[in-house]
Amino acid sequence: MKNKGRESSEFLRPQHSLYISEPLRASMELGSLALYSSWLDLAPQGDGHAVMVIPGFTADGRSTKILRDYICRLGYSVSCWRQGVNLGVRKDLFDGAMAVLNELFERHDGRVSIVGQSLGGIYAREMAKSRPEKVRQVISLGSPFNDPGGVRSNVSELYKLFNPEKSPKSAQSRSIQWNPQLAPSVPTTAIYSKSDGVCHWRSCIQHGGGHDRLENIEVAVSHIGMVVNAQVFYVVADRLAQDQERWRPFNSGE
Template sequence: MVLRLAVPASADVPPPRLALLSEWPRAAWGLGRLIAEWKTLDDVPRGDGRPVILLPGLVNSDRSNFVMRRYLKRLGYRAEGWHLGRNLGVRAIGQDGELLMARVAALHAKTGQKVTLIGVSLGGIMARIAAHRHPELVREVITISSPFAGPPTCTNVWRQFEWLTGEKVGDPAVNARLAEAAKPLPVPATSIWSHSDGLVNGLICREPEGSDARAIEVSSSHLWVQMKPEVLRAVAQVLGRGAD
């Protein structure tokens, strides 16, 4: 059963204050569970060596995805970071996303295989945009707590987004990228989301009901969500469905 704690009343509001205040305690609890359960996470399909790029959330770097990268390597995937430093929006990926596209294209050329993209929060929005623009390079997209299906004002971090990226919510360029990310993808897509997320409204972290995309609900904080045992298992299960 999924625990529902202090959930948003609808998809057009930010998470309530109680969910926001509980972020750090829940994140710490999740880290403790990871330590306790780490050795039990192998009860999932084995990897097939396919290339995977992990995209970090706002202001985070590849270090934030170290646990998932190590886990997927242990299962047998070629899991790599995005190698673009901290995620500061267009400051990291380029005004037109050209640096991210080049990274995906380089791994595709190196391996001869389409690349699976796994993005956390803002990284998931970027992963969806990359898949729209170059579906010939992308095998699949998995987003984790990524608010791609609604406006930034339905989060508790939109002001931090503006400060860190230098962009303004409501600007035409920002709106255009969000609209692009929200469109159904031309490749398989899975959204992992939490109704009790304290930073972003979980209801805008998935495609609408009736979509062909998968949606997997977990009970989790936003902080360190990519380290939660149930999230790691969910990612491995999704990847395993497409194993050769």
């Protein structure tokens, strides 16, 4: 399931057929989730540490509720990002999410794991870079951190609509000065899919990094379905259960 990836900026947008089939495929993945409930119950149980889940572009906490409910059922203390709809790279959203991270860190007296879908995963990575001492690990779900401009995404025009170049929101976005391609210093897992119809899979994998606790894990899933897919759920459960002092790569054969 893993793919080390090769560094390349020469990739196109996902095929149009993959893009237009996203809603149907995600609906099928959601519909089949109950069939895997017994298997998902076999996933490692949690230790109670705090987990923060960040939604993708144009989505809010409702989009991640099923995933959060599953993580909670495993025994973790789960929180949404509490910032409403994720409309882009916004300083106010980032500052609000950081406030939630600080609150969770203080309340649970320990580092927080952050799971983010798509743009939410980019937020998660940048939050971990900003406060690595407060973040246990980062798990991104189909997050195009190797395409910071979003030009190889099938929703790039929609992103520009919500974030026009001359708008105050865009100006504050530029002031953040993120470097999405740089990995956080904490354990970081990038979950990606070659059947992603929104972001090209090569934009969602980590190319090298400054430490040995980075990995890319391939799943067979739609982009939208990342938060309702049994395979993704199991991988997330496995990663959250890792002892961070004795971290080991994911093994799909276990």
